[in-house]
Amino acid sequence: MKNSNSDVPNKRKDSKKGYTKPIAIILIVFIVMITGAGLGFLTASLNTKPGLTNDIRPPASSQIYDINGNLITTVHSVENRVPVTLNKVPKNLQNAFIAAEDARFYQHMGIDPRGILRAVWSNIMDRGVSEGGSTITQQLAKNAYLSQERTLQRKIQEAFLALQIERQYTKNEILELYLNQIYFGQGAYGVQAAAHLYFGKNVEDLNLAECAMLAGIPKSPNYYSPLNNLKAATERQNTVIEQMVKYEYIDQSSATKAKNTKIALATRQVNSSGGKIASYFVDYVTQILIDKYGADAVYKDGLKIYTSLDLDMQHAAERAMGKLPAVYTDSSGIKQPQGALVAIDPRTGHIKAMVGGRGNDQFNRAVMAERQPGSAFKPFVYLAAIENGMSPSTVIEDSPISFGSWSPVNYDGKLHGKVTLRTALENSLNIPTVKLANQVGVDKPLYYAQQMGISTLVLHGSTNDRNLAMSLGGLTKGVTPLELASAYGVFANNGIKVEPIVIVKIVDRNGKVLEQNNSREKAVVSEKSAYIVTDMMRGVLTHGTGAAANIGRPAAGKTGTTSDYKDAWFVGFTPDLVASVWLGNDNDGYLNGITGGSIPAQIWRSFMTEATSKIPYRDFIRPSGVTIDNTPPEDLNKTDPNKPNDADEKNKDKEKDKDKDKATDKDKSDPSIPSSTEPKPTDKTLPPPPKSEKGESQSVAPPPPKSDKDKKNN
Template sequence: MSRKNRFLLFMGFIIILNILVGCGSMAPLEPPDVPTPSRIVDANNKLITTVSQVNTIPVKLDQISPYMQQAIVAIEDDRFYQHHGIDFRGLARAMYQNLRAGQITQGGSTITQQLAKNLYLGPERTLGRKIKELYYTLQLERTYTKKEILNMYLNHVYFGQGAYGVEAAARTYFDKPAKDLTLAESAMLAGLPRAPSYYAPSTNLKGAKERQAIVLNRMVELGMISAQQARQAKAEPIEAKAKTEHFQQAPYFVAEVIKHFKQKYANGMEMLYSSGLTIQTTLDIDLQRTAERALSQVLNKFNPEINGALVAIDPKNGYIKAMVGGRDWQQSQFNRALARSQPGSAFKPFLYTAAIDAGYTAASTVMCDPVTYPQSGAPPYTPTDHGGGYHYRQFTLKEALAISDNVVAVKLADMVGPGAIIRYAREMGIESPLRSYLSLALGTSEVTPLEMASAYGTLANGGIRTKPLYILKVTDSNGRVLEEYSPKLSRVLDAKVAYIVTDMLKAVTKPGGTAAQISWQVKRPVAGKTGTTEKDTNAWFVGYSPELVAAVYVGYDDKNKKVGVTGGEIAAPIWAQFMQEGLKDVEVRDFAVPDGVVKEEICTNDGLKATPLSSRTMEAYFISGTEPKVPCLGDWWNQLGNPDQPPVESTEPPPAGVGEIGQGVETVP
């Protein structure tokens, strides 16, 4: 805009203002708008909660500390008692600065103008709204005394944390009525209306103290207090209490939605509290209740101090369908669904996915016996199975994963390399830092339940990764769309590889698997993996059906305490109860077998093709052409009277490009 046009705009503004001032009769004031709370709804538009927190307690001016009255006038409108609603000196100064900058940099609004805006107008910043503001400002000044205007302002201005008015603010931050506010507390509250979220003493005491000093200095300049009083007030220790929001449903999930608004908008909380937004989320409130019930009922059978988390995602689109961050929001707002913990063997599917994609098959065999690996700058690493022993026999990869054999996993990690495990975990959805050690295969790097659910969802979705989503759409009170989000999908695995790993994980919940005890609970095809960390400090189960993936974490907030049971014993039952109840009305279907995948019966002792004489067998899936062709002769040979003959080992050569140790100590971001 040119300087000439800006000048004309300014002159037109002054002419309109003069017309308003000169009107002999003005329409009566309209009833003020009441702040409209925002609604957070689930994916089916069922109400989760309203985010009003419109905490207001009207009081008379003589019930407000004189310090507070002085402080708000000093910092917001020092000529409040001299002007008639519009401070032309301050307005001209602000207009000049704005014209020079070519944009609005100063407000110049008086207390009466702010009250007019709060009572009668919305947040938009247009010339038409400014004219209306001036109109209502003049009406307020003609109708009420200065004390009445100041009283209304102090009862309506927003101080953050849902507190409208000084009485609510005094009780929210200092747990006392407004009449008992000290000079120090008054100066601190008076500094809040400029930026309530930033200057809130409960979350940013340093910023609040800096703003308090500005208010006190201004009060000294205006002769309201002495310099000695200001120094004493600045030195006065202040303890502002942190307010705990109470959400009746899905509190941990709702807190994340609210965090989105805090981070995206400077006035995000004010928008939520008073703008009547409708936030459609990805949550399924019925599934959420099922998740909360499952976590609570199972954990109640154990130590009451033990805690946990459950997060569920629709693998097709990334919608977060349920999120339970702990047993009791009122006791702890710490969201364990987003907190990092070691996942133990629940991390192994990333190793096995890397191996299958590198050319290994479900029938490839690895020996479980003692092995030691040198480590630079650390003692040699000797993995053992859970409990410290060895099986001293070969395992197919499918059986090793089903029973969660640690030695086989570490040997396989040595073959494919820790770097490959990290790459696949990254591509599938793990974003936390991962350490490039062989023990990574056993879950020694910390991850979050949300990441694990998302990464397992890549397998459930046939190799297509979906980013987790919280919010679908945000609309204002007039139905205008402010934000809208859609699924982000990307293929990161071959569908054949994803299916083969899924089939291997299906064996975990079948006889012989580490979660076999839940097979009677879940009456549909599922795949998953238990996880138990060293010394039994954390327990996990992450699993999925074609429709839903869920991660369950169980542990103490005090990491020195042991859960004392395995993931199969405590986390898997929570997962099973949630899945069975949550999907009870969903048609049962199996994972679709992609083209190019074939099924074969194999011997578990050597991974070769089973024969009618084979005793220990299992079904496995293979990329067409990689299935074993050589028959298993071990059982037949033993029946011929050669029991001492060792089993026939696989003659398949290791896949090309594997076998590098790739061992390092750096943390991979």
Template sequence: MGEQKTTPDHPPLNQFPVWRLIKWTYRIFCWMFIITLICSAALGVAILYLKSKPLPPPEISSSSKLYDAKGRYIGQIDEGEYREPVKLEQVPQSLIQATLAAEDKNFYHHWGFSLTGIIRAVIANLKAGHVVQGASTITQQLARNLYLTHDRTWSRKIKEAILTVQLELHYTKDEILEMYLNEIYYGHGAYGVGRAARVYFNKNVEQLNLAESAFLAGIPRGPQYYSPYFHLPRARQRQRYILDLMVRNQMITAQEAQQAKQTTLAIAEPSKPQQIRASYFRDYVIQTAVLQYGLEESVVRRGGLKIYTTLDPRMQKYAEESVKQFLGDKKDLQGALISADPHTGHIKAMVGGKDYSKSQYNRVFARRQPGSSFKPVLYLSALENGFTPLTQIISRPTAFAYEGGIYRPSNYRGQYANRPITLREAIARSDNIYAVSTLFHIGINKEIDMARKLGIKSPLRPTPSLALGSYPITPYELAQAYATIADGGIRHPLTGIRKIVDSYGKVLVENETNPIRVTSPAHSYVLTRLLTSVFDSGGTGHRVRQMFLRAAAGKTGTTDWDGWLSGFTPDLVTTVWVGYDHSRKLPHHEARLSQYIWGSYMKKATALQPARIFPVPQGVKGVYIDIETGYLATPFCKHTRLEFFVRGTEPRQTCPEHPGPVKRSGNDPSLWERFIDWWNSF
């Protein structure tokens, strides 16, 4: 038998049925199509999800800046990242191109990730032997800087990728680039190109040339490594490399690059950020912006705002020096000072304590008993209700009956004139009996009404002790009241802010004061003239004249716990308080320190102001009176004074104890009588 042949299970390849090959190809194509369709759908759903999912707002924080009354920069409102945010159109094209060449040349042509960029970076770094080029795109860097840490973990990289896609979906390329340029760190405390241009070249960003732009663009890769202050040759080498990249990417010509390489760079001297010294005033500005104008505190502190204040740095310096001079060696003794322009309400200086580093409590807003410094409120109301500078009340121990019982005020150290005294003398001596008598004469509610008109908002009760300043108010409120008197009865709300502008130049707040007339210029002026006696010999504030000789009016105030002096010149009002924080009695010799602080400060603060007297308004008449009798003075009166009255309330009868020449005959008035009539006509 011969050998039997077997048939193979599968035919040779060249004998494979064509229909089966087509069938397998079709199946593969279908599966690929289905997989592609599923992936596309999943990608579409993912994109729609990320598009609809809110992206955390990019917080490019920048410490807000304070400017003084003349618009001069005086310091940051908060320590931290120093930025000067700019718009993309402010950035020169050379800096934009240099940044793209250095960081992401295909930025405008990808969706947040660049495969070619990764390959290019790897090759460049291998050739250089160290990292000279990054693989991350600008969008990736921005996502990391805005929202993430710089940890080298897979979870962080995944989050970065997701946030990168979201940034590309939510913002335009120009918006992303603008955020990046304002966020990136350039070393030496400079965040963003605006601040970097200022730090390294002392220029606005729009003034940068090609050489400076390429130089700055090279720093973010390693702010310490390429610092011009530590490694200038290395930084220049990096600049030249970036210029070559710009030529290679056809952003500039080779000739332009060569010129830039040969350009001398004027690197600015390194400087520390200037810090504001008016720390209590700074805190007040923050609180005002938040509580009065409704801004978020985080925005006020770190929103890159420009806050234009009313502060006068020179006056602020004098205020701090004066408080420190007289309180510096007094353990635990504290003080407060607020000074303002009465014609505008603009606060020029504010000191809330003698050492901000030890206590940040601003005592300008602490409620304390004002004592006799509150009496001008009473006497202004009295002048509106029939009192004149010559109104007399007996100064002697007196008991006053009222609905709550019997009130027995006393004068300091039991000193009484035991005779009738005038309003002028009562103010100069700070007579308490006269004050309480006045309160009962005009009615308690009228003093409360006047306090409200002058700007005092603290609680006040209708009791006899109100006349003596027994209810606590703040130095800020007392300064407001005196400023209203100083401006002839017009109340300008005290303020420390003129304008607030955001980082893009939009005006958020513009303080337009609404002055209100609350009393007549005549009554305010008469009271002002009476308050000048406080600084005369025998007045409670006579010590001020040892330091300050200009025209001034004011009132002292002393309680068991507080020492006050609030006063003003024609152009500046200042209130000073001294005392202890925790219910500790204040010796009288320490209470007087408020006068020395006031006098020292006012002497320095007004040195550059023209010396002026208080201008006499309409409705006021000045006449010479006999001090002893209160009648119109004659040439034969030995003790006279020029006294001012609201027109119509001045005395009209000449002094009967010192009459002029007797008329001998006829009905015509004598020369003296004609002179008196002429004088009284004014």
């Protein structure tokens, strides 16, 4: 028995050995497979130079289509390239590129480990390939031999090519090749062609200011082109200059002088007959593609780009914008005033039409012009009031008030006594709007504007938008027509924000889908509040300041006219389409009495009447449980503006029982403290507005508006 029992452990050992052997074999096979796959991938990656097929493949133009598959245009570019030797390139231009693109160019061997580590960390955090950390040598390798796609294999190829280039060429030879290879926009390759395009001179004649501006352009050739967007180009130029100071290529005195040097741009060739159909939209799409895939891919790889544009709506937009008045021609040969129109489907975010000007230049005002919105910003104030527990029939007094040295006045210069919020918004009264902003607090309208898509707000610093002047549209930077249209789309879409989409799908010449974009949605405003403010804005078109925009079907909107008539807006929407129209001078000159309720409203009506002609009649859908009391007190002159009327209180009591977002005891006891689930404030985002009791007042003394004639804000 004893011997029999002693055999049991031995059998268990044998059993373990029996299992261990197959596991070891499987493990070895797995390691061999992984190693083989890795070596195969590395071998494929090391084959850095494209094959013969790619070498002899002829260039093919790309094609841009609208949402219905109609061809908009064929994109191609004749290369404008005049190679120059490095000794003809000013040292300031060489240093500007090194400071801006690759500060360790003379120290690394083609790849920069520091840059790679930074890129790896960024890509891990973003869960994708979002940052390259490319050196000048890597950029040369990519531009000369590789595609612009952001894949691991392409990055490995780029790195090995860079190492090969560094072994075969000197640093100066690499820099010369790079400066002659890089793309500057509008068909210009290399610094010599770019110098002629932008400054009308040879590269060796560029001064420091011009060198810094030129070095800043390749980051985004369309956006930073001084011919298209001098403001953005100058900001980028200043960044390059500061980089040159940082790496001790110039001193601070030279930097200051360069920043103050007036840039003389080459004369633009103006097409007086106007551009091609959707020219601004095509430029916008093209630049997005160049930024992502590179100029060669766009102009030579035969891409098929399917966009959100609707050609029928685009034609309607361009016909409507033909109503722009022509007052004078500026020094660049551009007629003024200029204008912009952008239309978006609020449910999908698809940009359906875009006009960025008169068609005889490339400055796309629809997406690049940051202009003061005037009273077109007021709906965000009224939204904050509705979210704060008020209603369209809440009464506020239109009476004199001062904040320090600033005393807001109404457009008509009159006082209207006690008015409802609905009346104040329909007639764009300034004094009640300022009082309302003071009552709910300035952060709340800014918060909703930002959540709904306005990205240009300045929230911190010595000059910012956190003051009462913002309630009348007096902003530090202003807004773009695209973002204002997108923000109004939240009202049309029941409180849901949808990111604007311009490119729906891209297919390469072999039929491979490179990207496909779907709508991205986010609830940013309660459905109830979005509907109530929309209902209030319907009156703007039926009998308010925007009556000239009435299209005879359910629609809502708002006029905007800034101080001294420098900017005029009409932004409005139906349940299916939102459009913003802006009118102004590029040089910030006056519009001689044009208001948002006149020409912009007429242009909007002309466009929307045609654009919605094939869209079935549809009204705004009232959310369940929402009731709107439009009956003001019988005698407003005897009503205390600070005391809610009985109808408001009854409706509020009913809504409180159904409101899922009812304030907690903590909110009521200390409304200034966000709940633990709310994000903390950052330099870019305001915290969610604290829930507060009706009647709460947060007095804020604002700086005076930029002009003492704010009475013209309507």
